[in-house]
Amino acid sequence: xxxxxxxxxxxxxxxxxxxxxxxxxxxxxxxxxxxxxxxxxxxxxxxxxxxxxxxxxxxxxxxxxxxxxxxxxxxxxxxxxxxxxxxxxxxxxxxxxxxxxxxxxxxxxxxxxxxxxxxxxxxxxxxxxxxxxxxxxxxxxxxxxxxxxxxxxxxxxxxxxxxxxxxxxxxxxxxxxxxxxxxxxxxxxxxxxxxxxxxxxxxxxxxxxxxxxxxxxxxxxxxxxxxxxxxxxxxxxxxxxxxxxxxxxxxxxxxxxxxxxxxxxxxxxxxxxxxxxxxxxxxxxxxxxxxxxxxxx
Amino acid sequence: xxxxxxxxxxxxxxxxxxxxxxxxxxxxxxxxxxxxxxxxxxxxxxxxxxxxxxxxxxxxxxxxxxxxxxxxxxxxxxxxxxxxxxxxxxxxxxxxxxxxxxxxxxxxxxxxxxxxxxxxxxxxxxxxxxxxxxxxxxxxxxxxxxxxxxxxxxxxxxxxxxxxxxxxxxxxxxxxxxxxxxxxxxxxxxxxxxxxxxxxxxxxxxxxxxxxxxxxxxxxxxxxxxxxxxxxxxxxxxxxxxxxxxxxxxxxxxxxxxxxxxxxxxxxxxxxxxxxxxxxxxxxxxxxxxxxxxxxxxxxxxxxxxxxx
Numbered sequence: 004x005x006x007x008x009x010x011x012x013x014x015x016x017x018x019x020x021x022x023x024x025x026x027x028x029x030x031x032x033x034x035x036x037x038x039x040x041x042x043x044x045x046x047x048x049x050x051x052x053x054x055x056x057x058x059x060x061x062x063x064x065x066x067x068x069x070x071x072x073x074x075x076x077x078x079x080x081x082x083x084x085x086x087x088x089x090x091x092x093x094x095x096x097x098x099x100x101x102x103x104x105x106x107x108x109x110x111x112x113x114x115x116x117x118x119x120x121x122x123x124x125x126x127x128x129x130x131x132x133x134x135x136x137x138x139x140x141x142x143x144x145x146x147x148x149x150x151x152x153x154x155x156x157x158x159x160x161x162x163x164x165x166x167x168x169x170x171x172x173x174x175x176x177x178x179x180x181x182x183x184x185x186x187x188x189x190x191x192x193x194x195x196x197x198x199x200x201x202x203x204x205x206x207x208x209x210x211x212x213x214x215x216x217x218x219x220x221x222x223x224x225x226x227x228x229x230x231x232x233x234x235x236x237x238x239x240x241x242x243x244x245x246x247x248x249x250x251x252x253x254x255x256x257x258x259x260x261x262x263x264x265x266x267x268x269x270x271x272x273x274x275x276x277x278x279x280x281x282x283x284x285x286x287x288x289x290x291x292x293x294x295x296x297x298x299x300x
Numbered sequence: 301x302x303x304x305x306x307x308x309x310x311x312x313x314x315x316x317x318x319x320x321x322x323x324x325x326x327x328x329x330x331x332x333x334x335x336x337x338x339x340x341x342x343x344x345x346x347x348x349x350x351x352x353x354x355x356x357x358x359x360x361x362x363x364x365x366x367x368x369x370x371x372x373x374x375x376x377x378x379x380x381x382x383x384x385x386x387x388x389x390x391x392x393x394x395x396x397x398x399x400x401x402x403x404x405x406x407x408x409x410x411x412x413x414x415x416x417x418x419x420x421x422x423x424x425x426x427x428x429x430x431x432x433x434x435x436x437x438x439x440x441x442x443x444x445x446x447x448x449x450x451x452x453x454x455x456x457x458x459x460x461x462x463x464x465x466x467x468x469x470x471x472x473x474x475x476x477x478x479x480x481x482x483x484x485x486x487x488x489x490x491x492x493x494x495x496x497x498x499x500x501x502x503x504x505x506x507x508x509x510x511x512x513x514x515x516x517x518x519x520x521x522x523x524x525x526x527x528x529x530x531x532x533x534x535x536x537x538x539x540x541x542x543x544x545x546x547x548x549x550x551x552x553x554x555x556x557x558x559x560x561x562x563x564x565x566x567x568x569x570x571x572x573x574x575x576x577x578x579x580x581x582x583x584x585x586x587x588x589x590x591x592x593x594x595x596x597x598x599x600x601x602x603x604x605x606x607x608x609x
Contacts, residue, residue: 109352
């Protein structure tokens with residue numbers, strides 16, 4: 004398996020399309036950083052307009068590396084599934100399109116092994132993508148904007164909240180958030196892999212993945228009781244933004260944030276289990292379908 | 301003689317289409333086995349079943365005396381194949397392609413081994429060039445190098461000369477001859493050209509619409525005594541009457557056309573005697589009865605109407 008995985012990673016590393024995702028992330032992050040460096044105060048004025056009478060804030064300190072990373076992640080983690088699909092949706096369909104699938108299947112490796120290796124390679128690509136995002140969005144932002152306490156703006160029910168996390172309590176939250184995002188995006192990778200089994204070029208599975216993510220995200224955001232209760236709990240998109248939970252800090256009875264705490268760890272843990280459940284079911288389905296498929300390409 | 305491939309009552313159905321119908325054949329060790337049939341006869345479907353790309357609807361396949369469905373990995377480890385086109389990773393170079401597929405076969409890859417393999421197919425000097433820059437013939441040769449790199453006992457080549465120029469076809473033929481005669485490999489080669497199989501195979505099967513038509517030794521099936529001679533003379537009726545009273549009468553075939561079946565070696569004598577009988581000849585064509593039969597299969601199938609001016 005390790006030998007096959009090395010081969011798979013070698014093939015991915017040699018394809019130009021692999022680097023499109025990394026270039027796209029770098030470009031988006033750089034544009035964000037430039038815009039905030041040039042005119043971040045205007046953004047803060049806009050965001051803080053509604054609470055300026057309630058809080059005394061040093062706006063010059065509010066825009067820092069940690070805050071920037073949070074803003075970037077909020078924007079990027081919605082688009083990254085497309086970048087993950089670029090590679091994962093090509094896993095089987097790309098081989099079918101090139102004609103190499105028949106050669107692979109005629110080698111002494113089982114179809115189950117092939118799916119597992121393709122899935123592992125897509126997962127590793129996802130991890131590298133998120134590492135790259137961490138380097139550019141977090142560490143580059145810290146270099147450019149410096150480190151300070153982080154403000155989190157949150158809408159909870161009817162009310163808006165601003166939470167402050169001290170700078171010595173942030174880094175572990177980012178590591179945890181990136182870890183969570185890896186699991187969430189691995190669901191997308193598994194879904195793309197599954198769809199790629201049915202196609203003979205990667206365009207179809209990429210579009211199908213994006214459509215599924217969009218439709219499910221829309222459903223996840225519809226506030227209708229019957230959907231809330233019967234549909235949303237089963238949609239993976241309901242849990243994609245669960246990484247934010249690592250930045251929701253618990254407070255004591257006086258409303259003072261408790262350092263190192265999480266507001267709702269059981270909810271995060273449950274979301275993680277549900278996402279892992281999705282991954283297992285989709286990979287199992289991929290193996291089952293691929294083992295029965297006649298290779299006609 | 302021990303069999304390498306033994307196929308029994310193999311069938312494959314796609315919905316209502318019967319692609320392969322109760323097909324049985326045996327390939328013996330050391331054979332160059334020709335798998336002949338017109339396009340759509342079921343050659344590729346059968347080969348795909350031998351390589352586990354497609355699951356049979358019914359029937360059994362044994363390779364190296366082992367059941368394919370239960371000893372898949374073990375069997376495939378000893379098979380090298382080029383299936384239809386030699387599609388490889390176009391964005392990788394020849395060396396990397398060969399290395400990848402060698403490692404997939406569980407081989408400990410050394411640079412020397414891979415370069416020797418590329419040398420064998422005449423691609424050593426293009427080892428570092430990307431496959432997308434290769435001609436069809438070069439891709440075909442690289443595909444064969446990939447098929448042979450793990451030194452398999454059985455080599456399966458699905459229409460390996462398709463799309464090649466005459467030199468490319470000759471190169472592939474020579475390579476197959478070497479594999480069989482010098483290295484003792486068993487080769488199964490599919491083709492829709494009898495003339496191609498005739499040159500390289502010692503045994504063959506003809507399939508049509510998924511069914512076996514005939515199987516046997518090429519030498520016996522293409523026995524020269526079954527050569528069909530088609531004669532076109534200025535006066536065919538007169539020529540037929542003249543031949544009917546000569547020593548050639550026993551070779552005359554019934555029917556309107558002037559046709560004889562005889563040993564190919566006798567053709568020069570026949571022509572001399574026809575000339576001596578003052579029969580004015582327009583043409584004399586010889587072809588094997590099996591070739592005639594094979595061509596009739598093709599002719600009887602759906603085809604584009606010939607262009608008439």
